[in-house]
Amino acid sequence: xxxxxxxxxxxxxxxxxxxxxxxxxxxxxxxxxxxxxxxxxxxxxxxxxxxxxxxxxxxxxxxxxxxxxxxxxxxxxxxxxxxxxxxxxxxxxxxxxxxxxxxxxxxxxxxxxxxxxxxxxxxxxxxxxxxxxxxxxxxxxxxxxxxxxxxxxxxxxxxxxxxxxxxxxxxxxxxxxxxxxxxxxxxxxxxxxxxxxxxxxxxxxxxxxxxxxxxxxxxxxxxxxxxxxxxxxxxxxxxxxxxxxxxxxxxxxxxxxxxxxxxxxxxxxxxxxxxxxxxxxxxxxxxxxxxxxxxxxxxxxxxxxxxxxxxxxxxxx
Numbered sequence: 001x002x003x004x005x006x007x008x009x010x011x012x013x014x015x016x017x018x019x020x021x022x023x024x025x026x027x028x029x030x031x032x033x034x035x036x037x038x039x040x041x042x043x044x045x046x047x048x049x050x051x052x053x054x055x056x057x058x059x060x061x062x063x064x065x066x067x068x069x070x071x072x073x074x075x076x077x078x079x080x081x082x083x084x085x086x087x088x089x090x091x092x093x094x095x096x097x098x099x100x101x102x103x104x105x106x107x108x109x110x111x112x113x114x115x116x117x118x119x120x121x122x123x124x125x126x127x128x129x130x131x132x133x134x135x136x137x138x139x140x141x142x143x144x145x146x147x148x149x150x151x152x153x154x155x156x157x158x159x160x161x162x163x164x165x166x167x168x169x170x171x172x173x174x175x176x177x178x179x180x181x182x183x184x185x186x187x188x189x190x191x192x193x194x195x196x197x198x199x200x201x202x203x204x205x206x207x208x209x210x211x212x213x214x215x216x217x218x219x220x221x222x223x224x225x226x227x228x229x230x231x232x233x234x235x236x237x238x239x240x241x242x243x244x245x246x247x248x249x250x251x252x253x254x255x256x257x258x259x260x261x262x263x264x265x266x267x268x269x270x271x272x273x274x275x276x277x278x279x280x281x282x283x284x285x286x287x288x289x290x291x292x293x294x295x296x297x298x299x300x301x302x303x304x305x306x307x308x309x310x311x312x313x314x315x316x317x
Contacts, residue, residue, distance in 0.1 A: 105185030112192020
């Protein structure tokens with residue numbers, strides 16, 4: 001865990017604040033790569049993940065941005081209301097689940113709203129690597145787009161294309177045109193609301209982009225509890241104790257309620273913090289952290305969102 005100080009807090013757009021973080025002791029911060037995020041301990045029991053926006057070549061600061069979500073469970077609301085310049089926060093070391101592969105020839109970056117955050121660091125890295133790229137930044141209106149001043153003054157400003165729904169027709173995003181005729185060395189990265197990413201993904205697929213060329217980062221996950229879910233049992237291998245997981249609760253909620261120590265963070269199946277080894281049973285995977293091959297092995301389980309296809313799961317707890 002690292003203690004940082006909020007050096008600057010800036011209102012970047014409607015509902016979006018940026019936070020510049022510096023080590024509380026004045027030392028350099030741990031290095032990171034484009035696409036990385038940090039765990040921010042907003043308040044006791046509230047940990048949220050935020051993408052690092054600044055150039056990975058910087059070591060004196062981390063830059064993050066937070067959208068004030070109307071349905072906030074305490075994370076974004078706490079960052080906006082309670083965290084001010086001079087505040088101290090505990091953060092985790094940078095982790096990367098959205099790594100930028102610099103082996104491509106040309107890159108298309110698509111950011112929807114707050115999805116601009118990891119793309120800023122990627123643009124810095126692509127420029128430093130001498131890669132060809134375009135950054136397409138999309139939103140409902142100019143007023144809702146964060147970092148426009150920074151982007152227009154950035155060394156990669158000539159690579160920026162801004163698209164807003166209420167702007168001139170010719171300036172709106174034509175995804176099919178931008179994504180047409182992909183070459184083998186092209187790479188596509190997208191981040192933003194799920195509907196936006198699904199639109200880009202569907203258009204890319206129709207335009208001939210392969211799965212290996214497409215990369216996305218989800219900020220939110222589908223609901224953990226769905227209509228039709230059934231109760232199941234969890235057995236703790238260390239003690240043989242069996243816990244009942246009702247249809248309307250997650251396994252993580254049940255484990256924590258019964259005093260089982262298990263680390264968690266996003267509680268949406270995105271960060272991978274709570275992954276637990278499965279010794280018996282068949283999980284119903286609902287996370288977005290494990291890949292298809294890891295799901296097929298059925299030896300890992302994200303209790304924050306996944307459930308069970310079998311009546312009982314035996315966990316390595």
